[in-house]
Amino acid sequence: MWERITVSQYIIQFLESKRIQWIPGVPGGTILPLYESLAASSIKHVLARHEQGAGFIAQGIARSKGEVSVVFVSSGPGVANLITAVADAYRDSVPMLVFSGQVPTPLKGTDAFQELDTERIVSSLVKKAYSIKDPNLIPVVLQEAYQIASEGKKGPVWIDLPKDIQTKTIPWKENQSFETNYFLSGLNHDKKTIILGETTSLNLFQSQWKQCFADAKFPLLYLGGGAKKESRRFREIVKQYQIPAVTTLMGLGIFEKNDPMNLGMMGMHGTIAANEALGVCDLLIAIGVRFDDRAIGNKDSFCPNAKIVHIDIDANEIGKIKKPDLSLKKDISEVISYLFPIPIEESLLNPQNTGDKGYLQQIEIWKQIPEIHPAKELITSFASLIPNKDHFVITDVGQHQMWVAQYYPFLNPNHWITSGGQGTMGFGLPTSIGVSLANQNSPVYCFTGDGSIMMNLQELATLKEFNLNVKIILMNNQHLGLVKQQQDLFYGNVYSGSKIHFLPNFQSVCGAFEIPYMNWEKDQNDSDLRSLLGEPGPGFVEINIPSDWGVYPFVPGCKSNQEYILDLVKC
Incomplete structure (x- = not known):
């Protein structure tokens, strides 16, 4: 009826x-x-x-x-x-x-x-x-x-x-089905879609792909957020095929941090091994990535010696920034078994990449270059005190975001959430609330900065109202840190607009919102931190850090990924 x-x-x-x-x-x-x-x-x-x-x-x-x-x-x-x-x-x-x-x-x-x-x-x-x-x-x-x-x-x-x-x-x-098989005339297509990339059929792609891979002497995987859902498969692939891999900011967690084939994050604040490998690889296998400027640096000098294979679910991304030699518009889940069958097919191998892989020795040399930075010790020490390993890590945007990206031992790519393309300050606290609402059995740890936390501070009320298990970790240096860092490097130490001259007393703020607060110093009050992190409900941890800590390595804008600044003196 x-x-x-x-x-x-x-x-x-x-x-x-x-x-x-x-x-x-x-x-x-x-x-x-x-x-x-x-x-x-x-x-x-x-x-x-x-x-x-x-x-x-x-x-x-x-x-x-x-x-x-x-x-x-x-x-x-x-x-x-x-x-x-x-x-x-x-x-x-x-x-x-x-x-x-x-x-x-x-x-x-x-x-x-x-x-x-x-x-x-x-x-x-x-x-x-x-x-x-x-x-x-x-x-x-x-x-x-x-x-x-x-x-x-x-x-x-x-x-x-x-x-x-x-x-x-x-x-x-009553009991009407909401599933329909018809669309508004002409409206089911994105009116902004312009196909920029040429893509091949799967059969043609397969034959060309096998030849590219068999000829490669230094293949390199370049994985982004679009590859996260196949993280288990990719972990097995790099192990079986002995292919090194780099990831974007959004792809962190696809590989465990200590995986010998994991070169880490690439780009502006990427690892030395990742950025050096991009300069010498001869086959770049790009999956679920946009070739954005923060990842590839100067597009004209990016991967100068490499054939590029680009696979993405969105044809608009293929060829938009870097023209590939071979491309395919597909969901990676549909083609991963064709790309990297396990056990390995003989057709994918040539003698030059079945024996000793010289590039693996070079990678080990790059990995030996020390990462001397107090933020590394701080982040890894904090992570070691977290009682529950099945947790989410969220960040705001700024230096704290990059330090977490560089040093945090992510176990699950889907439990790492940050603002990538827009880099939106104020993202962390409210996003953490949403994560916690949807995953109430998993603790949420939100790393933020003194600039970012102020942009949506009012959502502490929402957090308290729902009494969610979200712990906020404020790394406070009383500056807009990434802005100050560029002013240090390129603007003669003129700190125009980057110094925060007044901040509230965050202990008092937390008191007003009835949220437990503590100030933590590494190796000083670890037992108190363990206790706070282990309690259900919201919590707030403030960590005071010097304003002269920078994020390094650092690739300046418009430079190639190999032109990084490794400023160990300032660190």
């Missing part, structure tokens, strides 16, 4: 069918019909203290579960405040559905109270943006939006809902 329900009721029923458990958001007048329907559902709401915080909480849920998350905001300033978190999600391929309220249809275009042209503003920051004009299109819009967000190269999709549309009724039948 057909009946009629409101658009807002239909949306909530749809989200329940997708097993959405949490929706962060901040309500306002234009989205109240949707909130009224949410209140009658099984989905729990998270009232963030700022819309940017709500967006990052949604990111934490999506990044940690690998599933689509949802966020609600109202029109005007709600939309504007959310944009930073959505832009961050788009750059790092995080699947989200964004629902924003909008002024009623008759008022659109009149500069009504809290009106913004949301679709136009956000269209370049999402995979797709919808502005709903016909309530009867909601069923297909929802299904299409969910599919676009979750398939291929994942990312956010935005649905803007005028207030009057939310209250319109549409047909509904």
Whole structure:
């Protein structure tokens, strides 16, 4: 028997069918019909203290579960405040559905109270943006939006809902299926898609790939976030094939830190071994990567001696920055067994890469160059005191982020979460809340800096409200550290804008939010730290560090990865 329900009721029923458990958001007048329907559902709401915080909480849920998350905001300033978190999600391929309220249809275009042209503003920051004009299109819009967000190269999709549309009724039948096999005409394609890369068929690719690999004297894997889901396979591959590997910031954890084939993170703050290997390899096998500037440095001098094979789920990334010799648009899970069969096929091997591998000896020489930095001792010491190894590590953006990336012994690539492409300060605390909501049996450790923590400090209230097991580790040097470091190196020590002249007393701040606090010094009060980390619920650890600690190695902008600065004196 057909009946009629409101658009807002239909949306909530749809989200329940997708097993959405949490929706962060901040309500306002234009989205109240949707909130009224949410209140009658099984989905729990998270009232963030700022819309940017709500967006990052949604990111934490999506990044940690690998599933689509949802966020609600109202029109005007709600939309504007959310944009930073959505832009961050788009750059790092995080699947989200964004629902924003909008002024009623008759008022659109009149500069009504809290009106913004949301679709136009956000269209370049999402995979797709919808502005709903016909309530009867909601069923297909929802299904299409969910599919676009979750398939291929994942990312956010935005649905803007005028207030009057939310209250319109549409047909509904009890036990109705939400799965549809049809799409809005012409709208199931990303209007921004321009295929830049030429890709081959799988059969042709296989034959050319085997020849490339068999001819290589120094093959090198270059893995990014798109390769994380096959980390177990890649760990076995580098062991069986004896192929060294470098990873991007987003690919950390694919290999265990002490794996002899793991050369570590490449790029601006990459390891010496990783960056030197990129300069001499003769075959670069790039999988799930964007060839972004922070990873490859000067694109013209990147891997000057190498044939490049690029495999990515998104054809737009192939050839966008570095033209490959061989490419394939595929999900790595579909082709990994063709690339690296185990046991190894003879057709992949030539005598020159079956015997003694001279490049492995060179790698060992690079690895012997000492990493002398007090941050290494600090990070590894802290990690050794964490009582539960099945935990998530989140960072904000800054020097602390790079030190954690360089030195933390990650065990699981899916438990390492950071802002990569956008590098958004303020990311850490709210994202940690989302991770903890979605993974309540796993402790969450959020490393942050004194600049980053202040950008979404208000979310301490949200953290306390849900009493989540999130421990915040503040590395406080009273500066915007990466800015200061560049001013040290390139701007004559003129610290314009990088010195933070006033910071709150964080012990008092934590007291106001009723969150346990301690100040930790390495090797001084380790037992107290163990105790705090072992307690359920939120906690805050402040670590005071000198402002002259830098992040090294450091590849200056527009330089090749081999032109790194190794400033051991300043460290």
